[in-house]
Each structure stands twice: as C-alpha cells, then as structure tokens.
Amino acid sequence: MIELKASGKWTKKPTNERIFGNFIESGIGRQIPGIWSEMIQNRSFRPKSEYKYPMWQRVGMTKEFYNENAPFWHSGYEEDEWMPVGSAAFSRTYGSHMYKGKDALRVQNTDGKEAGIKQSRIHLREGQEYKFTIDACSEGNWTEAGLNGFGDIIHSDKKKIIKIVIGSQSTELGIDTSTRHYEWVFTAKKTEIVDFEIKFYWAGGIVLSCVSLMPTDNIAGFKKEVVENLIAISPSVIRFPGGCFISFFNWELAIGARDSREACESFYWGGIEENDVGMDEFMQLAKIVGFEPQICINMMTSSPFKAFQQIEYLNGSSETEMGRWRMLNGHKEPYNVKLIELDNEPARKWTCEQYANKCVEFIEEMNRQGSKLEYIIAAYSYGLENLERLLEITGKYITHVGFRDSSPGFMERAIPIVEKYNKEHGTSLKLANTEWPAPVSSIEEFEDGKLDRNYRWKAKITNDYYDSFSTYLQNWNSALNTAKRTLDHISYGGEIFEISNFNNLCNTWGQNVINSSKDRCWISCCGRVFKFLREHFSPCIASSVGTGDEGVFALLTKDNDGKNRMFLINLHSASVEVSLSGLDMKKAYTLSCDKRMSYEKENESFVYENEYDLKDSFVLKGLTVCCFE
Numbered sequence: 001m002i003e004l005k006a007s008g009k010w011t012k013k014p015t016n017e018r019i020f021g022n023f024i025e026s027g028i029g030r031q032i033p034g035i036w037s038e039m040i041q042n043r044s045f046r047p048k049s050e051y052k053y054p055m056w057q058r059v060g061m062t063k064e065f066y067n068e069n070a071p072f073w074h075s076g077y078e079e080d081e082w083m084p085v086g087s088a089a090f091s092r093t094y095g096s097h098m099y100k101g102k103d104a105l106r107v108q109n110t111d112g113k114e115a116g117i118k119q120s121r122i123h124l125r126e127g128q129e130y131k132f133t134i135d136a137c138s139e140g141n142w143t144e145a146g147l148n149g150f151g152d153i154i155h156s157d158k159k160k161i162i163k164i165v166i167g168s169q170s171t172e173l174g175i176d177t178s179t180r181h182y183e184w185v186f187t188a189k190k191t192e193i194v195d196f197e198i199k200f201y202w203a204g205g206i207v208l209s210c211v212s213l214m215p216t217d218n219i220a221g222f223k224k225e226v227v228e229n230l231i232a233i234s235p236s237v238i239r240f241p242g243g244c245f246i247s248f249f250n251w252e253l254a255i256g257a258r259d260s261r262e263a264c265e266s267f268y269w270g271g272i273e274e275n276d277v278g279m280d281e282f283m284q285l286a287k288i289v290g291f292e293p294q295i296c297i298n299m300m301t302s303s304p305f306k307a308f309q310q311i312e313y314l315n316g317s318s319e320t321e322m323g324r325w326r327m328l329n330g331h332k333e334p335y336n337v338k339l340i341e342l343d344n345e346p347a348r349k350w351t352c353e354q355y356a357n358k359c360v361e362f363i364e365e366m367n368r369q370g371s372k373l374e375y376i377i378a379a380y381s382y383g384l385e386n387l388e389r390l391l392e393i394t395g396k397y398i399t400h401v402g403f404r405d406s407s408p409g410f411m412e413r414a415i416p417i418v419e420k421y422n423k424e425h426g427t428s429l430k431l432a433n434t435e436w437p438a439p440v441s442s443i444e445e446f447e448d449g450k451l452d453r454n455y456r457w458k459a460k461i462t463n464d465y466y467d468s469f470s471t472y473l474q475n476w477n478s479a480l481n482t483a484k485r486t487l488d489h490i491s492y493g494g495e496i497f498e499i500s501n502f503n504n505l506c507n508t509w510g511q512n513v514i515n516s517s518k519d520r521c522w523i524s525c526c527g528r529v530f531k532f533l534r535e536h537f538s539p540c541i542a543s544s545v546g547t548g549d550e551g552v553f554a555l556l557t558k559d560n561d562g563k564n565r566m567f568l569i570n571l572h573s574a575s576v577e578v579s580l581s582g583l584d585m586k587k588a589y590t591l592s593c594d595k596r597m598s599y600e601k602e603n604e605s606f607v608y609e610n611e612y613d614l615k616d617s618f619v620l621k622g623l624t625v626c627c628f629e
Helices: 029-035 053-058 224-233 244-248 279-289 302-313 321-328 350-366 384-394 408-425 469-473 477-489 527-534
Strands: 005-010 081-084 086-094 103-109 116-122 129-137 161-165 169-175 180-187 192-198 204-215 238-239 290-299 339-342 372-380 398-401 430-436 498-503 515-517 522-523 540-546 552-559 564-570 576-579 587-592 608-613 617-620 624-629
Touching: 005 180, 029 180, 029 515, 029 617, 081 192, 086 116, 103 116, 116 161, 116 408, 129 161, 161 204, 169 384, 180 522, 192 204, 224 279, 224 522, 224 527, 238 279, 238 498, 279 290, 302 321, 302 350, 321 350, 339 350, 350 372, 350 384, 372 430, 372 527, 384 408, 398 408, 408 430, 469 477, 477 498, 477 527, 477 540, 522 527, 527 587, 527 624, 540 587, 617 624
Parallel strands: 238 290, 290 339, 339 372, 372 398, 398 430, 430 498
Antiparallel strands: 005 540, 081 116, 086 103, 103 204, 116 192, 129 180, 129 204, 161 169, 161 192, 515 522, 540 552, 552 564, 564 624, 576 617, 587 608, 587 624
16 A cells, blocks of 8 residues: 655745646647648648658658558648649749739640649538638730839730539639639538649639638637637647747748738748748637747847847737737737747757857847846756856846756756856746656556667657657657656746646647647547646645655645645556545546557547545556546
C-alpha cells in the first residue's frame, strides 16, 4: 500500500492558469490548415515549394515514407497537387489585375475541347452547406507593354462560360477579361470524397487568381469542431505564429482581405503559407476560445520600427496610424495584447550579447506604443551558463526568462540564478517554458517490446516508424508524462514559474492536443490530459507529497478559497492501493487507458473517465491520472 507523506512545505504564491498554454506555428505541416476550414489546398495556385530538410528531420523520415502507412496518419495530412484536365496547359501570368499576389495561373485550352484544372480528395458531408468563391477572368488580347509595366490588355465584356464541378454538384459561371469575384453556395447531396474541377470548352485561356471552398457553419473561418474541442480543452495561453517560422514572418502580409493577401513560401520549413490566418484571425480565435495571445515577434529579418507598428496594430486606438488600419480591416477595438516573445532560437543568428542588445533595442521601440507589455526572452538558446550575462543586459526590460526545459532537475539549477538576480535588482522575473513536448520515456517496457523505453528524439532521419518522434508522442504513455510535467509546473509555485506552451496544438504527428482530419476533429491523448487537469484546476499553492514509489507521483494543492485537492499519477501498468488516512477527500476522478501504446483515433477512443466515492483507501488503476477532491 502507498502511504502518502505530505512535506508540509507550501509554495508562497498561487500557480495560475498560464501553465496550460499551447502553441500554433504557421508554415509547418498541417497545423493552420488543420484548424482553418478551407478545403482547397494551395488555393492561390502558387508554384510548388518543396518541404525542406528541417521538416523531414522533424518527423524522422523522407518524403517517400510520409504516407498513410505512418502511425500518425489521417486524411488531414494529405496534400493534393493541382492537376490538368483534358488538353490544359499551365503557365504563370503577371499583371496589376491579379489578386492574392502579383501573378496568377494561366490555364490554356489548346484544342477547343475539354480543358481545366482539378484537385482530388475533397471531403463532402451530406446536408452540409458550403460556400465556393473564385477570382478569375478569361484571357484578353495583349498589346505592347503599358505604363504599369505589365502590359495592357484589350478588354472585352463578352461572357465566356466555365463549369465548376464538385462531386455531384455543378454550376456555370460567365466570366470576362476583368478579374472578378464569383460566389456559389450549395448543399452536399451525399457524403463523398470527390474531385474539384474548373473546366471550359472553348479555345483560349482563363486566369485563376484564387479560389476557396469552406463549410458555412465555420466559426470566424475556423472549423466548428476544432473550436468546440478547443473550448473543451481550454488552453490558457497560445503562442503564435512561430517557432522557426517567425524569423521570416512579415505580419503585414497576413492582415486585410484574405483574398488579397499574398501567399508565400514558408522559408524555414518549405511549402506554401497562404497567410489566411494572421493577426486578426488569431485574435478572433483567442476571443472565441478564451485564451490569452502570446505573440512571437520577428527580430532576425525585421526591424524595431516594424515591431512597433505591429504592437500599434494590435493595441493602438483607432486614432493611431496602425490602429486605424486595424479598424479599416473590421476590428475597431484594440486587442490589448500583453505577452510578447522575442523571436525564436536566436543563436542561429546572434551571440548571447548580440541577442540581448537586440532585445533592448526592440523593447525600447515597442514600448513607445504605450502598452504595458510582458516580454519573454529566448534564454534557452544560450543555456544556463550564459543566463547571468543575458540578464545583465535585458533584466530590467523583461518579465519572463524563457527556457525549453522545465524538469525538476533543470529547475533546481535555473531557479537560484533568477532568484539571485531578482534579489539583487528588485525585480520579479519568472521562468517560462515557451515550447515543450511530452517526455517520451517509460518506466516499464512497452507492450510490443519493440520500443526503447528510454527513447530520446534523435533529430535525424531514420525512416523507421518505430524510431520516429510521432510514434511516441501520440500514445497514452506520452500523455501520462504530459500530466506529470504539468504537475511539476504547478509544484514550482507562482513566485518563480508562470508560462508554459505545450508543443503543439494541431496535426504535428502526435505532438499536439487535437487532431483534425478532412472529415472531423478529435482530442488526442495529451489533449485529454490537459482537458482533465483544467477541469480540476484552480489557481493554487502546492505541497510535494512523497509516495515511496518512483512510478507513483502525488501533489497536494490548495486553492485560493482553501479547497484542497490531491493529484496522483500511476505510471505503472499494475494497480496500486493508496492509503487515504488523514485526508479529508470525498471523491476520486480518474482518467485512464489500458495500454501505453494506445492512442485516440478518428473513430475510436481508448481513454475513459470515472469517478468514485472515497473510503479509507483507494485502488489506483494502472496508467491513470487521478484527482481527489
């Protein structure tokens, strides 16, 4: 029997909800497409940009292995190319009449028969209403180059017919030589996976600038099920838009009318970033779900003044220049953002001192806007050995020291450094973990015996699914470790630790809280843990509890209203009996799964919840997270 031995030593200040943070990175994998309701891939018809090595290194496999055989795979990872229909020939065209950038796709019909463009594997649901839009024109006759530098067109009002086919549905549009916006709303007649086609039957060409297909029940552009699941998980903070993506991000490209935003290459990861989800869309999601935005600022390829303008866009009144721009984009009231993170992995460009001085330069410029901002530095890039020097330069400007390790062993070394600085300078800096995955090791062998229970991510391509990062991060064992690390965060107390961002939100090969396929969205194992802990958490002080068993972790908490809770995790496969002598607890709430390698699937769940009345002892089932209240 496990005898619980409370230390009697309590943290001084309550740990708050900010430890339940998360992370969305644009331009990587299927994260943004996973939460956004757009159904067409590469809707701006950009030239194909191949994924770069960091993307394949991230998943531990090459392109040939990235398919439906991978253990994390669902239809949300499919990416379909635009393909020709009939005699179609593709080329690029440039001109001031284009949208979604300065160029568009020219589709030419060379024989006057059927020609066009199509994309496969569009998922329709019976009875669902969809809105289709397109910006397109027929190709006019060109004269010599005009003053605008692109060439003049002899325009014609004569309508030419193009046919839009989406599965069982179709419509015809009359287009002329000026690019115009067309819309079509329809209800799917049946559930099917179909081709989407744009076809025409006359000799000549059409010019396609951008296209869109979205279910009309989306919530501010986001998938309805995604929003519902995020509300259930209730992340407290979400970091956006990077990650490595931030160091090349131009925020001005991601505001305004979405069909006018230029799609761009994701310079670090490769692939296309449509820029459909920018500052305003993210802030709308924050308001709907109820999380606090944590905005990551581009320092490496931007300037302090651009950062000032971004803060003014987010927080300035409609009387300011950037605030007026926000108002004209449909958002009159300031967003009142507080949390600002100063780039990502800056050691890729700067030494410790160079980065620190850059931080001061950017902070002083952003502070001119007048908002009371909280700044997080990327201290992890330079290690604890350089922290004192980093704080010498930045300490009086910042509020949080960001690392990517918040394990007890690391915190034992980091906390004294920050506490010493605070004491000597009268500051109240706190540690944060701006990006953390669940530990993947196990105290026992996995069920199939093939997996290394002391696995660590190798950061290299092996093309071995059992050796891939994703295999470990989607399973229940990883979720148990996520619960353990979250309780660690509570145990540090609000006096020194405040923000943590779990990595990631959606569709990153198991390292996420939700999965979103083309059909639906479901909460992952790690997401189930966060949901469970959020439901039983209030700002609290904490006291460590000894169990005498390395596989059983316990933490006693006391809310601001004096209510006690005991959190327990049984990392063993076998049940353990816990003595409740001296504990005034009435109920036990549990979250369990029967196997370490089980994980939540699109149509099948293995994680289950129970509640029990408490007596003198309690049998804590194996592989279980528990809360006594």
